[in-house]
Amino acid sequence: MTRTAEERQKFIVLSMLFVAWLIGNLDRMVINVAIIPIADEFSLDPTAQGLILSSFFAGYALMQIPGGWLADKFGAAKVLTFSLFLWSIFTALTGSAWSLVSLIIIRFLFGLGEAPFSPSSAVLISEHFPKDQRGRAQSTLLSASVIGKAITPVLASGIIVWLGWRSLFFAIGVAGLVVAVLCLFYLRSPVRDRAAAANTSANKVPLKTLLKMPLLWSLLVTSFGIYFVTWGMASWMPTYLVKVRHLDLLSMGALSTIPSITSFLSMIAGGVLLDRWLAGKEKGFVAACALLTAVFIYLMFNAPSVGMVILYETLSGITGTFIVIAVGLQPLKRFSQEVIGTAMGIVNFGGQAAGFVAPLLIGMTVKAFNGSYDVALWILVALMVVCAIAAMTWPTERKTTAATPASPTQAG
Template sequence: MSRIAALAGNNYFILFLLFFGWILAYLDRMVISVALTSIGSDLHLEASSLGIVLSSFFAGYALMQIPGGWLADKYGSKRIMIVALIMWSLFTAMTGLAWSLMSLLAIRFLFGIGESGFPAASSKAIAEYFPKAGRAKAQSAMLSSNAFGAALAPLFAAPMMIWLGWRKMFVMIALVGFILAVVYAIFLRKPVQRGDDSAKPSEQSMSLKDLLQTPTMWKLVVAWFGLDVVLWGFASWLPSYLLKVRNLDLLQAGYVASLPFFAGGIAMLLGGWLVDRYFAGREKYFAIVVQIAGVIFLYLMFTTKGLESAILYQILSAFFLYAGFAGIWSLPVKILPTEVMGSASGMINFGGQVAGFVSPMVMGFLITAFNGSYDAAFWFLILSAVISIIACMTLGNTQKSLQTRVAG
């Protein structure tokens, strides 16, 4: 018992649990991208229908982002994360039981609702367990799981599909989620109120209504929407692109599709450190520069003829785009009080999940409309990145803007 208590009192062990929870969340939602070709073949679905399937998860996920953040603020991060783990694991298992397009749409929509409380609750947990001075690095470390989870999904899914088939693969992954829910129940302790987090009077008056009426928050929502369109489109369709356009086999595509996201995970860890050390108060400039670099390499990726150069460019594109992830998400954990961290995270992530709904579906329709060509779909991603860059350019002094709005 004393060893359990010691682990529960260790913030970095808690960060590891949050990181692993995010890894599992990304595995559960991203392995379907690797299974997409097999699912389409078994259920007789074309690219446009499969794009809707990918987007149906994000419809439910986006719908509950702001309510999920409010619930995390009201009931605490631990309860919401455990409920989310149980719910998304249940619908992961049910994905393997789908028998038609409509059943798959319903299951993935409910999957999104079930998982929706986890992002805001985990960001609130960072605010609950870490002092303000260490939150940006802790948040970047936790959210680097987004890239690492996307990297592990094809490496894990491809051999599992060959061994078990796509249906049993989903059931096996679901079992891990149920086990992790038990681990969370045992090891996540009640957070202690921190002296450095005792809010000023103006901060204590901040509410969800204040956040919804603050233009700066909506600029962050748009910035995250634009970037996440790129990240979700990239993650959702890259395995199929490698299979159909670059003519790789399933194992090769799984391996190559994982490389950009390993690079992205490293970029997020590095980005969190760079933002804290060199871009404090200038986070928007960091996000702008790295996104411009990411867009350039994305263009080079789908226009180059050589396979080796395409792989190199996709790795470099993901590296810079995921660094932008760290730049945007460093802002809320630095400047907002713990009391509204769940609501603020839910609000910003709402933009990202609307992007997750729009991106795979639009790309699927564009691929179908252009007779299997992915070029128009990638141009759509570039346009979305430009929207994010413009939104970042409009950001002023974010902290001053928020404090002025609340004080007023």
């Protein structure tokens, strides 16, 4: 393949991944706004709302490691496309839910369906981009989640007000199926000759060896910490702004775009920083960002005005975004090609387990303390401290250049 053809293929792959991940994030995030009318329709208390918000992450977390293994085993493009078909169907079915139990089951199955996307996309990026370009490629892909977060409040609140919450899920489900068809035709893994395929098979790292790597566990804990905060705030900030800060639905949607826009810019900048200037210095950078995020969250919940709430939410989003990029980039740079999908699945398991626990735990504490978010605040701050400590335990890169069977001592 000529250099021009390779660059064109990189653009196609990254563009398809970006669009698919944008749809995926819309699919999962609109529930955070839709839960307000859903709770009214089904008379749900905060604990029940938290259970609905968390049910997606239960399925998503459970399928992370199997999803990574499937991507390594059967090809990332095939697994990713099938995942997109599956989760789009369950997104549309969310609009047909008739009870609390049906919502929980559908959202759980939606999580199972979407889970293979993240490790599969990591494999595709590692197949098409050299290591010194993966930070920018990964940050571009992850920026789709930030754009999704920015669009969601406005899009979801507008459609809900005009057409109802059920139409919201029908529309996004159909959009996902359209993108899945495009991926089926345009998304491809690189063609490898038989010798390369045989070499890949011979170099497979046993899961037991992978699980002995200290870096993997440090990343998992760091991922749990940052995603607890990310999904805890994403799930409950709309309700907090409406119920505690007394915004109407459309005003909440408009103001919520501000932190998301700045997070998008931070996502792009973070990829460049990590590729060019912070390579090998990630753990100190992540620890500092985690402590700053803790401070901003404390100030946000104690802010005297809505404007100050949005300001501190914006600052916490910037530092939190840097952490997300750094954690997501490590498996692409520090694990061998043959296990990137599995490694990413294990790291993501920590983050998505947090995605399950955070909305449910916050909902329970809000109910237990009569609508107060004070306990939730301290939980979020504590998790950021844990995130900082975990980041400082990341082994140096020369000790963890990812485990191949030829150098098993590197696994420890």
